[in-house]
Amino acid sequence: MPSAEDLRTRIEEALPGAEVSVVDTTGGGDHFRAEIVSERFEGLTRIQQHKLIYDVFGDEVGGAIHALSIKTQTPSPAGDPR
Amino acid sequence: MTNDEIKGFIDNAIRENRVMLFMKGTPQQPACGFSMRASGALNALGVKYAALDILPDPRIREELSGLSGWPTIPQLFVDGELVGGSDIVMEMFESGELAQLLGVEQPELDDEPNPVVADEQPVQQRPIGLENRLN
Numbered sequence A: 001m002p003s004a005e006d007l008r009t010r011i012e013e014a015l016p017g018a019e020v021s022v023v024d025t026t027g028g029g030d031h032f033r034a035e036i037v038s039e040r041f042e043g044l045t046r047i048q049q050h051k052l053i054y055d056v057f058g059d060e061v062g063g064a065i066h067a068l069s070i071k072t073q074t075p076s077p078a079g080d081p082r
Numbered sequence B: 001m002t003n004d005e006i007k008g009f010i011d012n013a014i015r016e017n018r019v020m021l022f023m024k025g026t027p028q029q030p031a032c033g034f035s036m037r038a039s040g041a042l043n044a045l046g047v048k049y050a051a052l053d054i055l056p057d058p059r060i061r062e063e064l065s066g067l068s069g070w071p072t073i074p075q076l077f078v079d080g081e082l083v084g085g086s087d088i089v090m091e092m093f094e095s096g097e098l099a100q101l102l103g104v105e106q107p108e109l110d111d112e113p114n115p116v117v118a119d120e121q122p123v124q125q126r127p128i129g130l131e132n133r134l135n
Helices: A004-014 A046-060 B003-016 B033-045 B058-068 B086-095 B097-102
Strands: A019-024 A031-037 A067-073 B019-023 B050-053 B075-078 B081-084
Touching: A004 A019, A004 A031, A004 A046, A046 A067, A046 B081, A046 B086, A067 B086, B003 B019, B003 B050, B003 B058, B019 B033, B033 B086, B033 B097, B058 B075, B081 B086, B086 B097
Parallel strands: A031 A067, B019 B050
Antiparallel strands: A019 A031, B019 B075, B075 B081
16 A cells, blocks of 8 residues: 555656655545646646656556545746746 | 447547536536536536546546546546546636636635535536446
């Protein structure tokens, strides 16, 4: 069973330099919420940003990781108009 | 129904319904909190949309994710394009982008935006009937 820490480590390995926080939302080791701030997201659509994260886990999303809620951001200051 | 027929049905549903939501359960009876939020956002915007419950047959989800490249449910399509899952739908709902995309007025939100409230009216939803053809 994956832990929030495992997920965080794997996202950080896939997106070096990213600021990552992961919480286990139910404590059951299968529902997680991940918030990621990374330069890699610059110029990508939200769909593409989320896919980068899903791709880290492949088939585990929907399997061992029953639910993975994602919030992605670029490092630009909050409220910066896009 | 063969896998190819299911895939064809999904493909058609995406092309023929301007706003197409694939979810667990129905707008009236969502079977998962994420699906409930996505359909609740569409209900709150008052847009007409088609919804398909993916639960009756595991192949629906397999074929859908194969087509979209998106691993989770719900999945919202507008004008044939994947908009996102529940996180993206909710972010866009709260920012007003979803209303803009759908060409409707952003509703007045309470202090704590929560589209899934008691008086929601999922009357705009119409089933598209794959579940009747799976046997």
